[in-house]
Amino acid sequence: MIKLAPRTRFFYYNDLATALAYKEAASPYTHSLNGTWQFCYLQSPREVPEAFIAGDYDAIDWQTIKVPGHMELQGYGKPNYTNISFPIPVDPEATPAKNPTGLYFRRFTFKQQLARQILRFDGVDSTFKVWLNGQLVGDGHGSRLMTEFDVTDLLVSGENTIAVQVQKWSQYSFLEDQDQWWLSGIFRDVTIVDEGGLDDLQITPQYQKGQWQIEVEVQANTQLSGKVYFADEPIAETVLPAGKTVFTIPKPHEWTDETPNLYTLVVEDETAGALVPMRFGLRRVEMIDDQICLNGVPVLFNGVNRHEFNPETGRALTQDYILSEVTQIKRAGINAIRTSHYPNTPYFYDVCDELGLLVIDECDLETHGMYVTEMPTDDPYWQGEFVSRAERMVHRDFNHPSIVIWSLGNESDFGPNHVAQAAAIRRLDPSRLIHYEGDRETEVADMYSTMYTSVEDIEKRAVKLTHQKPHILCEYGHAMGNGAGSLQDYQDVFRLYKSVQGGFIWEWKDHGLKQDTLDGPKYVWGGAFGEPVNDGTFCIDGLVRPDRVPSPGLLEYEHVIQPFQFFVAQNHVVVKNLYHFQTTQDMVLRWRLEVAGEKVAGGQVALPALEPGALSPVLALDLPETIGADALLDLSVQTTTQQGVFEAGAQLASDQVAYQGLPAQPDAPTTVSQTAAMVTITRGPLTVTVDRGTGNITQLAQAGAQLLAGDMALTLDRLPISNDMNVVAERQKKRIATLFARCESIQLTQNDDTVMLAIRQRVAPPAINWGIELAVTLWVSAAGVTIYTKGWFDGEKPTEVPRIGYQLPLTTTVKAVDWFGRGLGESYPDSLDAAPLGHYQLNRDQWGFPYVVPQESGNRMGVRWATIMTAQGSNLHVDGLNPLNLNVVGGDGQPLGNQSADQVRLDARVQALGSNSCGPLPLKRYRLYTDPFDFTVTLSLQK
Ligand code: GAL
Numbered sequence: 030m031i032k033l034a035p036r037t038r039f040f041y042y043n044d045l046a047t048a049l050a051y052k053e054a055a056s057p058y059t060h061s062l063n064g065t066w067q068f069c070y071l072q073s074p075r076e077v078p079e080a081f082i083a084g085d086y087d088a089i090d091w092q093t094i095k096v097p098g099h100m101e102l103q104g105y106g107k108p109n110y111t112n113i114s115f116p117i118p119v120d121p122e123a124t125p126a127k128n129p130t131g132l133y134f135r136r137f138t139f140k141q142q143l144a145r146q147i148l149r150f151d152g153v154d155s156t157f158k159v160w161l162n163g164q165l166v167g168d169g170h171g172s173r174l175m176t177e178f179d180v181t182d183l184l185v186s187g188e189n190t191i192a193v194q195v196q197k198w199s200q201y202s203f204l205e206d207q208d209q210w211w212l213s214g215i216f217r218d219v220t221i222v223d224e225g226g227l228d229d230l231q232i233t234p235q236y237q238k239g240q241w242q243i244e245v246e247v248q249a250n251t252q253l254s255g256k257v258y259f260a261d262e263p264i265a266e267t268v269l270p271a272g273k274t275v276f277t278i279p280k281p282h283e284w285t286d287e288t289p290n291l292y293t294l295v296v297e298d299e300t301a302g303a304l305v306p307m308r309f310g311l312r313r314v315e316m317i318d319d320q321i322c323l324n325g326v327p328v329l330f331n332g333v334n335r336h337e338f339n340p341e342t343g344r345a346l347t348q349d350y351i352l353s354e355v356t357q358i359k360r361a362g363i364n365a366i367r368t369s370h371y372p373n374t375p376y377f378y379d380v381c382d383e384l385g386l387l388v389i390d391e392c393d394l395e396t397h398g399m400y401v402t403e404m405p406t407d408d409p410y411w412q413g414e415f416v417s418r419a420e421r422m423v424h425r426d427f428n429h430p431s432i433v434i435w436s437l438g439n440e441s442d443f444g445p446n447h448v449a450q451a452a453a454i455r456r457l458d459p460s461r462l463i464h465y466e467g468d469r470e471t472e473v474a475d476m477y478s479t480m481y482t483s484v485e486d487i488e489k490r491a492v493k494l495t496h497q498k499p500h501i502l503c504e505y506g507h508a509m510g511n512g513a514g515s516l517q518d519y520q521d522v523f524r525l526y527k528s529v530q531g532g533f534i535w536e537w538k539d540h541g542l543k544q545d546t547l548d549g550p551k552y553v554w555g556g557a558f559g560e561p562v563n564d565g566t567f568c569i570d571g572l573v574r575p576d577r578v579p580s581p582g583l584l585e586y587e588h589v590i591q592p593f594q595f596f597v598a599q600n601h602v603v604v605k606n607l608y609h610f611q612t613t614q615d616m617v618l619r620w621r622l623e624v625a626g627e628k629v630a631g632g633q634v635a636l637p638a639l640e641p642g643a644l645s646p647v648l649a650l651d652l653p654e655t656i657g658a659d660a661l662l663d664l665s666v667q668t669t670t671q672q673g674v675f676e677a678g679a680q681l682a683s684d685q686v687a688y689q690g691l692p693a694q695p696d697a698p699t700t701v702s703q704t705a706a707m708v709t710i711t712r713g714p715l716t717v718t719v720d721r722g723t724g725n726i727t728q729l730a731q732a733g734a735q736l737l738a739g740d741m742a743l744t745l746d747r748l749p750i751s752n753d754m755n756v757v758a759e760r761q762k763k764r765i766a767t768l769f770a771r772c773e774s775i776q777l778t779q780n781d782d783t784v785m786l787a788i789r790q791r792v793a794p795p796a797i798n799w800g801i802e803l804a805v806t807l808w809v810s811a812a813g814v815t816i817y818t819k820g821w822f823d824g825e826k827p828t829e830v831p832r833i834g835y836q837l838p839l840t841t842t843v844k845a846v847d848w849f850g851r852g853l854g855e856s857y858p859d860s861l862d863a864a865p866l867g868h869y870q871l872n873r874d875q876w877g878f879p880y881v882v883p884q885e886s887g888n889r890m891g892v893r894w895a896t897i898m899t900a901q902g903s904n905l906h907v908d909g910l911n912p913l914n915l916n917v918v919g920g921d922g923q924p925l926g927n928q929s930a931d932q933v934r935l936d937a938r939v940q941a942l943g944s945n946s947c948g949p950l951p952l953k954r955y956r957l958y959t960d961p962f963d964f965t966v967t968l969s970l971q972k
Pocket residue numbers: 112207208369370439440480504535567570
């Protein structure tokens with residue numbers, strides 16, 4: 030057989046240094062046929078001249094073309110952009126009568142050095158035939174797959190000729206209906222590789238009982254041995270008989286996207302006296318506890334879909350272009366790429382291995398526009414082709430550590446041929462996972478993958494607590510033109526739910542082709558070439574322009590996925606390392622305080638080394654004593670040394686927070702004591718107790734005087750008003766009055782006088798399936814206790830609730846309230862005009878209005894601060910970073926009366942009143958929907 034079976038792509042080298050440098054062009058055994066070829070453009074294969082078939086090349090009237098390149102971008106035919114629709118009749122059995130055909134021809138000199146010569150095509154769109162020295166070698170198809178022929182017997186030492194006939198349309202075009210420009214020709218490298226006795230080489234890293242090994246499988250007809258190098262140092266060696274050899278890697282350095290440690294196995298072919306280097310990484314991909322894990326750690330994909338595209342050369346990309354583009358992606362903090370929707374130029378994976386990117390390698394298979402007739406996945410005729418496309422991809426790309434998932438293709442429905450394809454992949458490579466979005470029931474896929482799913486639908490599935498395959502969004506955030514919005518909202522749900530493991534923005538780059546006009550160059554979309562079937566601007570949907578200038582959408586995405594999170598309270602900052610594998614070092618926290626746009630202070634603090642997921646100690650910023658109103662604190666993390674693709678001084682993350690200047694209490698010794706049940710923080714006279722089971726504050730005490738009679742809990746209910754009479758049944762059905770809190774995690778950090786807790790809680794009713802995910806940051810500092818609360822409703826949640834906020838059951842009654850906010854009387858979102866902002870004071874018996882039928886009363890909106898004086902024990906002082914709602918009701922939730930203890934409510938938002946007892950519900954703009962919320966309160970106690 031002259032056409033080779035699918036195998037790994039490799040090159041022979043003649044010395045170790047070049048082999049380790051891994052630059053194929055530097056190998057003396059690599060003979061590139063790239064360059065200018067003779068070319069003849071025809072309207073159909075029926076026009077191919079006899080002379081061409083007969084090898085009488087001089088009789089042909091040649092023009093020229095660049096290889097690699099597309100015919101349509103070099104003046105032969107025109108580009109056509111379609112998304113789904115085929116620009117030709119949907120009939121794989123009959124390609125169109127007019128079928129652009131290119132004849133390629135060139136002479137080259139060659140000197141055989143090793144035992145056999147392989148002619149390798151890395152990509153020809155869509156089918157081709159090749160002749161060497163006038164002899165037919167064979168044919169090929171599968172536009173984005175490698176085709177190799179053994180030409181040892183056809184090549185001569187000295188001058189040779191090669192001729193190739195390429196057709197634009199074929200039956201295989203119907204399997205290659207990706208959303209992109211139809212561009213044909215020899216668009217990737219053509220090479221003759223000189224080889225010894227090695228046929229194929231697969232390296233599988235294996236992890237067992239804390240040890241890393243590699244399994245090397247070779248097919249060869251000669252004596253081979255191998256040496257493993259790490260950073261140019263030999264660390265292991267072995268003989269490599271045909272078949273499998275397993276050996277241990279001492280002192281292993283694992284590969285992850287954040288720590289892309291690469292090894293090279295250098296195979297020595299003694300007979301040939303030459304070397305074959307193959308890179309690999311020590312990493313394992315597996316499902317643990319229904320999560321996709323890399324080296325045992327759950328992965329969060331902050332990815333992009335990337336088409337191969339250059340505005341001048343289409344899908345023909347140089348190595349420099351690929352390197353600089355993938356570097357740009359890595360610098361943006363993106364950690365994953367889906368090769369939408371076909372295997373990429375081989376060099377792309379070398380770059381991903383080196384820079385550290387997680388790759389979903391996708392099969393060259395999309396039958397989208399076929400839906401108007403039949404689906405190929407159901408047709409046995411196509412099964413062989415489905416399977417072989419998958420096999421060719423897996424064989425070619427097997428050794429790249431960056432590839433963690435194989436994808437069966439895109440938008441081709443789902444059916445038996447996919448099942449066969451998946452089975453073939455598992456047979457060839459059980460070490461990776463399988464993705465296919467069309468497999469809605471995850472019959473063969475390891476993950477549930479969807480496109481463009483709404484945040485609400487993601488979170489609906491995520492809260493189903495039964496065991497289920499993880500969810501990823503293989504496409505989301507459609508970055509067409511100005512967009513996409515809500516990337517932060519997506520990121521929030523990715524981070525909140527363990528069954529949701531992130532996604533891939535559609536898409537990285539606009540594919541606008543560059544056209545020179547009288548006014549200079551411009552980028553054009555579908556229709557620019559008069560295509561009768563085209564999808565217009567749908568190819569202009571990237572995070573960067575065709576010239577790779579970042580759009581605001583990319584800046585937004587970079588910010589949303591940045592690797593550090595900032596927590597701030599007054600002059601205290603905590604930085605969290607969001608990397609999964611990387612211990613960060615050589616970083617500084619830079620800060621700048623501005624009032625009304627003017628910088629008033631700034632500086633930088635070194636960040637200690639932070640383990641993945643760790644919080645920094647509390648960092649105290651040296652802020653001025655008095656700071657004006659409306660102050661903003663700008664924070665950033667920067668590198669101080671060159672780190673991977675980041676220069677020294679590169680900014681990796683930034684944030685801006687409103688600064689809350691509060692009168693500080695004196696320095697005081699701070700202690701933390703922890704048990705399995707409680708965390709207790711004492712700062713001077715103040716004690717704060719947090720229950721590890723619920724995550725709630727269970728006690729606030731000043732010099733021993735306890736303020737709380739029960740948990741300070743997030744609650745949603747209040748006594749119904751008469752105008753609620755038609756909604757109370759719904760509230761009861763949703764059981765909003767009986768919520769259970771559960772703590773999911775607590776992280777603690779501190780310095781000498783300040784402590785911070787990062788608490789994750791879930792609050793949910795009994796019996797029915799909805800809840801609230803809470804991220805609470807609790808600070809105990811000189812200002813008192815600052816509580817920053819962020820919440821997300823999920824599941825079959827109520828559409829509206831009466832209020833959202835904390836309820837503080839007191840050990841005593843309230844005597845009086847002194848506050849700045851709306852007053853003097855009560856205020857609600859749709860009834861507040863008679864309650865101007867001001868500084869007010871009222872005694873308990875004047876607080877609520879005595880409605881004849883007892884009901885909710887007494888809320889004060891717009892509260893900046895308040896002091897709640899109690900009958901005995903401590904007074905409670907409240908500061909809101911943003912205006913709050915404040916209310917005081919009886920400890921039993923009833924209007925204030927003769928209770929022996931009261932309850933304070935500090936609410937982010939409260940529901941409006943309306944007049945629905947006989948008229949309409951509140952206007953929409955006043956209603957309290959169950960959207961995500963956040964608010965901050967600072968509490969301090971005075972005895
Ligand atoms: C998806 C498809 C992508 C692209 C996108 C729209 O359905 O997988 O290839 O067409 O829509 O831009």
